[in-house]
Amino acid sequence: EVQLLESGGGLVQPGDSLRLSCAASGFTFSSYAMNWVRQAPGKGLEWVSTVSASGGSTYYAHSVKGRFTVSRDNSKNTLYLQMNSLRAEDTAVYFCAKLKAGTTGFDYWGQGTLVTVSS
Amino acid sequence: DIQMTQSPSSLSASVGDRVTITCQASQDISNSINWYQQKPGKAPKLLIYDASNLETGVPSRFSGSGTGTDFTFTISSLQPEDIATYYCQQYDNLSITFGQGTRLEIK
Numbered sequence: 001e002v003q004l005l006e007s008g009g010g011l012v013q014p015g016d017s018l019r020l021s022c023a024a025s026g027f028t029f030s031s032y033a034m035n036w037v038r039q040a041p042g043k044g045l046e047w048v049s050t051v052s053a054s055g056g057s058t059y060y061a062h063s064v065k066g067r068f069t070v071s072r073d074n075s076k077n078t079l080y081l082q083m084n085s086l087r088a089e090d091t092a093v094y095f096c097a098k099l100k101a102g103t104t105g106f107d108y109w110g111q112g113t114l115v116t117v118s119s
Numbered sequence: 120d121i122q123m124t125q126s127p128s129s130l131s132a133s134v135g136d137r138v139t140i141t142c143q144a145s146q147d148i149s150n151s152i153n154w155y156q157q158k159p160g161k162a163p164k165l166l167i168y169d170a171s172n173l174e175t176g177v178p179s180r181f182s183g184s185g186t187g188t189d190f191t192f193t194i195s196s197l198q199p200e201d202i203a204t205y206y207c208q209q210y211d212n213l214s215i216t217f218g219q220g221t222r223l224e225i226k
Contacts, residue, residue: 104210
């Protein structure tokens with residue numbers, strides 16, 4: 001059974017840093033691109049970042065480029081999101097999601113971890 | 120970046136009704152569109168991938184169609200458990216965007 005379990009969320013102040021983790025199991029993690037998607041309270045879904053299966057290629061939404069860094073450790077089956085210079089508008093539930101093989105859809109999602117940026 | 124215009128933003132329908140949601144892309148995305156269902160407090164669930172393919176385990180009352188810039192998501196006979204918010208999502212050259220969402224309610 002595929003499982004994705006996010007952790008690392010919490011309450012931080014503007015300008016702080018935070019690292020999210022997503023522990024994967026039930027599939028060959030190193031074979032799939034992985035993604036971060038966020039959802040501000042009461043709002044829609046926003047793609048944040050994608051990392052290729054090898055970790056060699058990374059992509060970011062304009063809203064986080066230069067502040068967030070996605071990475072993965074295929075030996076630990078874990079996806080990361082390093083978030084620096086956090087802003088109030090980064091407050092959201094952050095989901096990790098697996099890219100469905102050979103398609104453009106996200107077929108498995110974690111339960112999400114809440115990041116709150118507030119003074 | 121490619122923008123996705125999803126409509127309507129909310130919809131009220133009766134059990135058994137046919138429900139249609141549309142998404143229009145700001146440029147040609149071929150068939151790179153997916154549809155998700157999200158219930159309150161839960162992660163999104165993939166229903167349709169690559170415009171018209173039904174994800175494994177998803178009931179056949181859900182379907183998708185379209186190519187290029189105009190896409191349609193249909194529930195052929197609305198069931199009470201279909202109450203949720205639905206999102207389209209495009210994936211073009213690693214520019215990924217979601218539609219604004221359609222909140223579906225039962226009359």
